[in-house]
Amino acid sequence: MKKSKIALVTGCAGFIGSHMCDYLLKKNFTVYGIDNLSSGKFKNIKHIKSKNFKFSKLDIKNSKFFFKRKKIDYIFHFAGNGELIPSIDNPIKYLKNNTINTAYLLDQVIKNKIRLKKFVYAASSTCYGINNSKTNEKAKISIEHPYALSKYLGELCVMHWAKIYNIPSVSIRIFNAYGTRSRTSNVYGAVIGVFLRQKISNYPLTIVGDGTQKRDFLYVTDVCDAFYKAAINKSNIEIFNLGFGKSKSVNYLASLINDKKINIPWRPGEPKKTEADINKISNILKWKPTIDLKEGINLVLKNINYWKKAPLWTRKSIKNATQNWQKYLK
Template identity: 35%
Template sequence: MKNKKVIITGGLGFIGSHIIERLNDNNDIVIVDDESSGKIENIKHLDFSKIDTTLGSINSINLEEVFEDCDYVFHMAALTGVFQSVAKPLNSNNVNITGTLKVLEAAKNCEIKKLVFASSSAVYGDTKSLPINENDQINPLSPYAVTKATGELYCNVFSKIYALPTISLRYFNVFGPRQDPNSQYAAVIPIFIDKILKNKRPVIYGDGEQTRDFISVKKIVDANILAAESKETGAFNIGLGKSTTINQLFEIINNTIGSDIMPIYEKKRPGDIKHSIADISKAKSFGFDPDYDFKDDLMDTVEWFKNNF
């Protein structure tokens, strides 16, 4: 992607900042972020001469003024996390559903070429069908999952009724540099790395034999750009297409760091699914094919945490 004007909502966050990092050299970037979880430090190493930042909530700022004359919207802004949504479902609904609707409305009115929506594999719930296919019935088991499923439905409606091209990417378990291990709702990989580096015992909920499809944020960025530039619309799984148990993940990180620390096992959390692995064959229609071993990217992530935490 070159010589475009690109909106990234949630651009100061984990995934958003990586998209900006990739596009910064050859495009004009417009960031919309309320700094609730993202932070300016995530992009401090970039060239700010081609970045325009609007700080504020997608529910309160005038999005049409911000979106004017832009080409693409990458809608990453959200209250993320299953357990955060269980604790505060109204907050998740306000940001993830009402906020998404406002982003779509502004994109329609500004005649955006395409909107890429960050959805989640959480929409599937605890499906027994593996690997998970886009044709499988969705079964959200948390308020967060409901908000992402609703966002997808709104995207489809805006594509069909208003001719706004949209595509929803159902991320599986994303990891990489700049994930915050100190958040109450942090993902498992940064928590494991942070705890082990500090010689503390991480917690594994359940027996640790639950599986996840871990995908590097670098591959997530690939998927977003490919999806934006494609003619495809609808929902697509974005994962590695391989599964790893939480116990295996812990062992890999432990060995990479050179530690022999043992985890603490606690009871399963509400809303936590047992198994997850993506069928990514549909996403290959727009060129997404992450054929790699995630261990190399995991090692890079460990090195980043060593240098930054």
Template identity: 30%
Template sequence: MSRILITGGAGFIGSNIARRLVELGHEVTAADNLFLGRRGNLKGLKLKFQKMDLRDEKETDRLFRKGRFEYVFHEAACSSAPMFDNNPRYALDINTRGFVNVMQAAKQTGVKRVVYASTSSIYHDLTPPQVESMVVTPESFYTISKYFTELCARQYLSEHGLESIGMRYFSVYGPNELHKGRYANIISQFLWIMRKGGRPVIYGDGKQGRDFTYVDDVVDANIRAMRGGKPGEVYNIGTGSITTFNDVVQLLNLSLGKKIAPKYVPNPIHNYVPLTGASIDKARKELGFVSRYELKDGIRKLVEFYSK
């Protein structure tokens, strides 16, 4: 059993990691400012919860000193480009200063390893399969902030010996995302609309594709990174398969027993990425990670979750 902190612990991915760690018998503390996260995502879990803002250096230091954590899963972030549109100052502050405060506190209190969330958005429009060794050029405030965390993490390793591993998530979907609303994964958004008989809106012709990754696979990758992998590295966490938005609607119709046609509208996003797709060779070799969920199975589980 280990003492573990999850930042953003009441959020989508953080709460799913928390559930798995509690099931494994670890002593878990979930910290969240509840900007988007919800306490309800942690309902029934035997853990400690701390409402706090990681931008507060003193509060963060106090949390780490009191918790004496061995491992940290850093999921607290503004986690999509649209979150930066209205208030880039706040979003950048969360993603950069919050990360530095976590790393500094981890260094000072002897944390063994930090596993942190990065993003596949860093690849922008590079042709799939997207590989960790590709030269990336961040194209938005969001991807700039995430690339900063990767560079910062490497610096903490080289200067201070603090181990960390970055996870470049590919289009994660699954339970506990309702609180994200319009910032949720497109699969969840389509499901919420179609359950009520509505038509999901697709930009363009629907042939754009994503490497959709079920959250349980992401949790598995994080658990593996706690003690496996190479410190200072980043890993793609995806399935290696690309599914078009048209096919997503078809799969949702099958799971829901409906025949709803999407509504196609002109794409208003000037730098829209047509395709994302992970090479997971590195994660397979160094973490032992392999995706267990095909999209049809993940969608079926998601439909079951929201039907409860």
């Protein structure tokens, strides 16, 4: 009988991590999931009943004993701080969780002599800064805020360990992932989660600027499919951009959710347009997106009650939460 492939998913109770667990279990993997539940939620994995899923409430920096005598074929690394705005208030926290913990995880692979087939790192397209055009992997790196810095330094760690210590690795720069189970934490974050909570409360959707800014939204199951294909592909020390490949305006996004809206001041340090050039990932991994924004938002709206207990962000609370962002990023 063919042995099950074994994967470790860090941040397994988070948004993308929990979907990655679902995806891998359907592919007959044995999945170890670790999460300290600081931003991830146990309810995101509560539905998993498979005996092939093994969850540990664990922080990466305290995971030394977790790796002892374990066989792991693949690591999918999603753990870390994911919201942009709060990084301006907590840069050291972001560097510890997104950069240092990534290095620590890689170090555990070496120290425990784990013979990985692939380490797949969830990087961020924010490393491109204010690019405002269709972006390929050779575009200039332009770091605009601590979140982007922490994720990019994490990527540099992955590429360095891959080169020096021969850990097969790829880094995937995610543009705007969305879908069910996206974050509902007490910090101001991703636009779709904010909009959904506002819709539940019949509060107008808060449009930053005039809403003509465009983002490249990619549904979470398409994200997981790309990560899986990156893991099983022979590519090594490669960076891939991951998005739908066609951006949509925030006004269009809002129109799919609610007609009521108000405009709030534009935030410096953010691009007017993000759009992934997905030629590389499509050609090498034979991957392509399957769910467009309209279909994806319909799937999310069917599960809108997930955001019922999320914080409601109002014009005033957003102003308070973004004060330092506006102060430092001019």
